[in-house]
Amino acid sequence: MEKSFSRSIRIAQELKKNISQIIQFSLKDPRIVTMITVSQVKISKDLSHAQVFLSFFDINQLSNVKKTLIILNKSISYIRKILCKKMKLRIIPNIIFYYDDTLIKGDKISFLLKTIIKHNKYTDSIS
Template sequence: MSKDFKRTDRVAEMMQRKLSQIIQQEIKDPRLPAFITISAVKVSADLGHAKVYFTVFNDDVKETAAILNAAASYLRSALARSVKLRTVPQLHLYMMSQ
């Protein structure tokens, strides 16, 4: 029986769900828009780094990207509290091209 998904795919999917929850429920920065969507997460093969792609509706994209990148360490620590991984990947946040 072959595996349909690689471990990196499963970790990326789980991180996408958890990061969406953390951004909506735990980050209380009033400068952040209400509609931030985590579009995709790509995890490196060694699970050391994760590229997180997000979209923002009707707001300043550059400011939102700067705020999220400043909060990357908080997002990583919040993610570490909510998942069971030996090490949580470093987060690199990018605006999803439209």
């Protein structure tokens, strides 16, 4: 029977916390101009690979998001070096950063639902 709070979940939570701190405080790249939030970390069962999903505060230009992801993916070795000092793990997972657009999709769905509700209220008041 699998534990309800497995080791991989705890490590993923610690990675999320530490990576967000590293991006916010230790990464001093002037090309990164937007605020970055680590929304989720998915880690493999053998703890050797981690997918880090990021959301950006200012997403007006998709090209800036792509450039920021390229910059972050090039600085993975530096981030892993700092993670080695912060976390007491035998193997620090290989990290790959991905863009998380679930907030944008959620806003679009919410907007569509609101317009449907308004449309239904309008058509109900006419009939």
